[in-house]
Amino acid sequence: MPKVRITETVLRDAGQSLIATRLPYAKFEGALEMLDRAGYYSLECWGGATFDTCLRFLGEDPWKRLRDIKKRVTKTKLQMLLRGQNLLGYKHYPDDVVRRFVELSVKNGVDIIRIFDALNDVRNLEVSVKETIKHGGDAQVTISYTQSPVHNEATWAKMIKQIEEMGATSIAIKDMAGILAPKECYDFVKLIKENTKLPLHLHTHSTTGLAFMTYLKGVEAGADCIDTAISCRSGGTSQPATETLVHALEQFGYETGLDRAVLKEINDYFRPVQEEYIKNGLLDPKVMMTDADALTYQIPGGMLSNLISQLKQMNAMDKFSAVLEETPRVREDLGYPPLVTPTSQMVGVQAVNNVLAGERYKNVTKEVTAYLRGEYGLPPGKVSEELIQKVLGDEKPCTDRFAATLADGFEAGKKEIGAKARSDEDVLSYIVFPQVYEKFVDEREERERNRVRYSIVKA
Numbered sequence: 291m292p293k294v295r296i297t298e299t300v301l302r303d304a305g306q307s308l309i310a311t312r313l314p315y316a317k318f319e320g321a322l323e324m325l326d327r328a329g330y331y332s333l334e335c336w337g338g339a340t341f342d343t344c345l346r347f348l349g350e351d352p353w354k355r356l357r358d359i360k361k362r363v364t365k366t367k368l369q370m371l372l373r374g375q376n377l378l379g380y381k382h383y384p385d386d387v388v389r390r391f392v393e394l395s396v397k398n399g400v401d402i403i404r405i406f407d408a409l410n411d412v413r414n415l416e417v418s419v420k421e422t423i424k425h426g427g428d429a430q431v432t433i434s435y436t437q438s439p440v441h442n443e444a445t446w447a448k449m450i451k452q453i454e455e456m457g458a459t460s461i462a463i464k465d466m467a468g469i470l471a472p473k474e475c476y477d478f479v480k481l482i483k484e485n486t487k488l489p490l491h492l493h494t495h496s497t498t499g500l501a502f503m504t505y506l507k508g509v510e511a512g513a514d515c516i517d518t519a520i521s522c523r524s525g526g527t528s529q530p531a532t533e534t535l536v537h538a539l540e541q542f543g544y545e546t547g548l549d550r551a552v553l554k555e556i557n558d559y560f561r562p563v564q565e566e567y568i569k570n571g572l573l574d575p576k577v578m579m580t581d582a583d584a585l586t587y588q589i590p591g592g593m594l595s596n597l598i599s600q601l602k603q604m605n606a607m608d609k610f611s612a613v614l615e616e617t618p619r620v621r622e623d624l625g626y627p628p629l630v631t632p633t634s635q636m637v638g639v640q641a642v643n644n645v646l647a648g649e650r651y652k653n654v655t656k657e658v659t660a661y662l663r664g665e666y667g668l669p670p671g672k673v674s675e676e677l678i679q680k681v682l683g684d685e686k687p688c689t690d691r692f693a694a695t696l697a698d699g700f701e702a703g704k705k706e707i708g709a710k711a712r713s714d715e716d717v718l719s720y721i722v723f724p725q726v727y728e729k730f731v732d733e734r735e736e737r738e739r740n741r742v743r744y745s746i747v748k749a
């Protein structure tokens with residue numbers, strides 16, 4: 291029987307897409323043993339926004355969370371999402387920091403690192419890919435899927451070859467906006483299969499309602515693995531449902547290796563958790579609605595909710611449709627970057643600025659300025675000359691790999707944070723999110739003092 295592997299996203303992307311990653315470890319700890327027993331190919335459980343959210347909102351040490359998961363999940367591979375040279379932050383970090391981060395991710399328990407670059411600039415993937423392999427991890431190199439006049443079969447075929455040459459152990463299509471249609475997916479999978487023998491993983495979102503069909507056609511074309519979410523946390527901006535796909539695929543004669551009785555246990559575990567988030571308002575029903583408009587605007591779910599909250603804060607929701615129309619124009623000016631972290635935020639905020647100021651590029655954000663300087667890599671298409679001239683004047687953009695121009699950062703960061711870091715993992719948390727980490731440590735110390743006080747009182 292042909293096999294299809296399944297990656298479960300309930301611990302990472304499902305939560306990131308539906309409830310802004312606000313799921314503390316304590317709320318999923320009880321499901322880990324079941325998740326390990328179900329027969330998944332891998333559990334996506336770390337990286338992406340989880341790292342930032344742990345430190346910023348949940349008062350959790352992300353490294354400890356990873357080790358705790360690893361202790362309980364002993365058979366199934368753990369998977370993380372890494373933004374290449376951006377690590378889990380929003381700008382490029384020096385190579386020594388990237389290498390140390392990857393090394394410690396593997397040493398703390400990650401088996402598969404899915405690595406992407408927001409511009410599909412392969413130079414930004416190489417350091418993390420090499421380091422992953424060096425430490426025995428699976429380097430899953432990812433194409434950030436997008437549609438534009440400068441993205442065509444030839445661009446993708448070239449990237450696929452480069453991914454193979456880089457030494458990737460598997461390849462993935464990452465469709466963050468859920469715009470990859472069944473026919474496009476079928477053709478894309480065929481194209482990849484013609485150009486490489488690497489195992490192919492598909493990642494999409496249910497945002498536009500295409501996902502089930504897209505996966506089915508992708509599998510038919512030869513995809514080896516799909517990303518799904520347990521049913522009560524699936525749909526909308528999350529992934530399509532695990533159980534439903536298993537049901538459909540098995541009828542076609544595919545073996546998924548998943549135990550349906552265990553899938554039911556997992557779903558029964560998460561259903562009350564999901565209901566709690568509906569009651570406390572963290573799950574906005576809007577994210578569960580099929581959004582066919584996204585087919586036109588190509589805006590990922592997370593970016594859309596950011597735009598809405600930004601406009602609400604500024605009391606400017608009446609400008610929403612103007613911002614939606616400005617977004618593709620800004621993207622065009624910037625040479626059609628795929629909209630994914632951090633370019634999605636960059637393009638979104640600039641579009642809001644352009645509309646609210648009543649004049650395009652009157653206020654240019656520091657991220658767009660850095661982008662124009664070449665600090666994120668090579669844009670896929672031509673950047674507006676007029677915009678470069680306006681923002682940079684005579685300054686020439688950097689065309690080398692930007693990180694190669696940065697001085698080493700690990701030792702300097704270690705010195706800077708001093709005793710507030712208890713380990714090299716802490717130093718990395720500090721380097722990637724300096725203010726957030728310091729606040730996290732201050733609060734942690736406060737909590738520990740309270741605990742000591744409490745135990746003295748009790749004694």
Ligand code: CO
Pocket residue numbers: 303465466493494495
């Ligand atoms: Co995703």
